[in-house]
Each structure stands twice: as structure tokens, then as C-alpha cells.
Amino acid sequence: MSAILNAARVAAALNIGLLLVLLVVWGRTYREIRSPLTLGSMLFSALLLAENVVALWFYLSPPSMPSAAVEVMMVLQVLETTGIGVLAYVTWQ
Secondary structure (H helix, E strand, O other), X not given: OHHHHHHHHHHHHHHHHHHHHHHHHHHHHHHHHOOHHHHHHHHHHHHHHHHHHHHHHHHHOXXXXXXXXXXXXXXXXXXXXXXXXXXXXXXXX
């Protein structure tokens, strides 16, 4: 359980960092071209960033007896990191 929790903490922290970078890149792009798609990407990134900040806060103060739902959410956090990493890679290309 501890390894999964630590992986979720690292994943949430990585997600926060990647999302901040994406926000900066999309912000610069939006200033140049004023595309609604870029603005939508920025809003999506900001909402996902808020979710990851809350998740990291919960992971740093976990309950004494985690439920099965919490364990599943920790695994999903790691999968989310993979998705955001791919999105960041594609954005930088």
C-alpha cells in the first residue's frame, strides 16, 4: 500500500509540474493567435491542475485505513501522469 501511495504522490507532483508548463506554453500561444481551442486547452489544464493539487494534498495526509476506492484512485493518478506526459510531448513537438 505504501508503494502505491508514494507512486500516487510522485505522479500528482509530476502532473502539477507538467500542467504548469503546459499552461505557460498554451498561454504564450494564445497571446499570439487568440485561438478558442488554445483557450479551451488552458481552461482544461487549469481545472486538471486544481484536481491534482487537491489530490496531492489528500495523498500527503491519507486516512489511516484507505478504502478500495482510494487505492483505485491512486492507480488512476499514475495513469493520468502518463496521459499528461504524452500531451506535453505532443505540445512541444
